[in-house]
Amino acid sequence: MKNSKRYPAVFLIAASVIIAISGCDKKEAKTDAESSTTLSGTVSGGGLTWSVPAAWTIGAEKPMRLATYIIKPAEGDTDSAECAVFYFGPEHGGEVDLNLQRWAGQFEQPDGRNSMDKAEIEAESRDDLKITTIDLTGTYLVSGAMMQVTGKKDNYRLLGAIVEGPQGLVFFKMTGPQKTTESAEAGFKALLKSIKPGLT
DSSP states (O other): OOOOOOOOHHHHHHHHHHHHHHHHHHHHHHHHHHHHHHHEEEEEEETEEEEETTTTOOOOOTTTTTEEEOOOOOOOOOOOOEEEEEEOOOSOOOOOHHHHHHHHTTTTTTTTTOOHHHOEEEEETTTTTTEEEEEEEEEEEEEEEOOEEEEEEEEEEEEEEEEETTTEEEEEEEEEEHHHHHHHHHHHHHHHHHHOOOOO
């Protein structure tokens, strides 16, 4: 006859509580991960359609922008991140490489080197679209009227994409503190994957 172990009731209750808490933690972590990439609604402009992460909020309308999205600060950051979508019309907006250089020029590096040398740039073709992305960190040069530098933001990051669409270039540019842009990176990539040629 096998010996059976008998555990005190207090031990069994404690074990049940630990398992329940562990399950809640996993569920909450999954919910947070899903909310960062869950897309909501479809937006169109410049001959493209795309979907936006549900956790992002729509910012105020601004000149030359199809849309502005605000990403709330991650824990430890005080600034929000911003994802701006620009479209200047058919055959406008300049060349892709020059725009990448202009974006990189808005950042300084601690060692003084050219930000283009640090930038991670990739290009892909999908759904008859060519998409060029840039990923860069450094000190962000905040500009005001007439592109005058009005301030500097340390430990900032740029996640950008230039889409060569059927009606010209469409620019997706996210800038913000590194922690916040890191938390929004999955959502930004999900947005890019959702881009398709479509009606404006």
